[in-house]
Amino acid sequence: KEKKAEKLKVLTKAFKDLHKLIHSPKTKFTGGPNGLQSYWARAICSNLQMQAKQGLRSIAASHHAALSHGFSANNGGRNVQRWTRDWVQSGCLPCSRRGCHSKVYLLLDDPAIGTKLRAYVRSRKWCMDPQKLAQFTLGELIPKEATQYPQKIVKDEMPR
Numbered sequence: 001k002e003k004k005a006e007k008l009k010v011l012t013k014a015f016k017d018l019h020k021l022i023h024s025p026k027t028k029f030t031g032g033p034n035g036l037q038s039y040w041a042r043a044i045c046s047n048l049q050m051q052a053k054q055g056l057r058s059i060a061a062s063h064h065a066a067l068s069h070g071f072s073a074n075n076g077g078r079n080v081q082r083w084t085r086d087w088v089q090s091g092c093l094p095c096s097r098r099g100c101h102s103k104v105y106l107l108l109d110d111p112a113i114g115t116k117l118r119a120y121v122r123s124r125k126w127c128m129d130p131q132k133l134a135q136f137t138l139g140e141l142i143p144k145e146a147t148q149y150p151q152k153i154v155k156d157e158m159p160r
Contacts, residue, residue: 008052014088015048021093030095040083040094043069047084058084 021027022041029038043065050061058081066076083094 010088011048011052015045015052017091018045018048018087036096037093039069043071043080044084044087044093047080048088 018041022038022045029035029041031037046068047058047061047065050056050064051058054061056064059077062081062084063073063077066080067073069076071077071080086092086094
């Protein structure tokens with residue numbers, strides 16, 4: 001009983017803190033007041049309210065909170081449960097990582113390099129294997145392109 005009372009106290013405190021955060025005029029959610037982060041915060045608040053005030057268990061409360069905020073019952077419920085756990089433990093709201101991934105540039109995306117590599121493979125199609133291709137790219141293609149690329153940037157890109 002003491003563990004339940006302690007958990008209820010922690011959940012109630014987390015609910016009050018999040019409720020104050022949501023209704024504070026100083027709070028700036030990523031994406032604005034109707035953005036994704038504010039939807040997540042309201043779903044967490046609903047989950048905490050159902051657990052602390054109405055006595056529902058975590059799984060049932062997260063499913064109901066997910067459904068009431070437009071998320072799916074199973075996956076959305078799991079996400080709400082995880083977001084709630086993160087909020088209770090660390091006090092941090094989830095944030096979207098969309099658009100924050102590093103952009104990848106491949107040498108093969110450069111048309112000049114792709115053309116040279118394709119010509120080399122076609123000219124030696126009967127004796128080509130991955131080791132020989134790797135030796136060609138490291139030994140011949142990369143040093144030539146590494147010296148030509150800065151020259152191209154200085155000549156073409158810098159004057160603009």
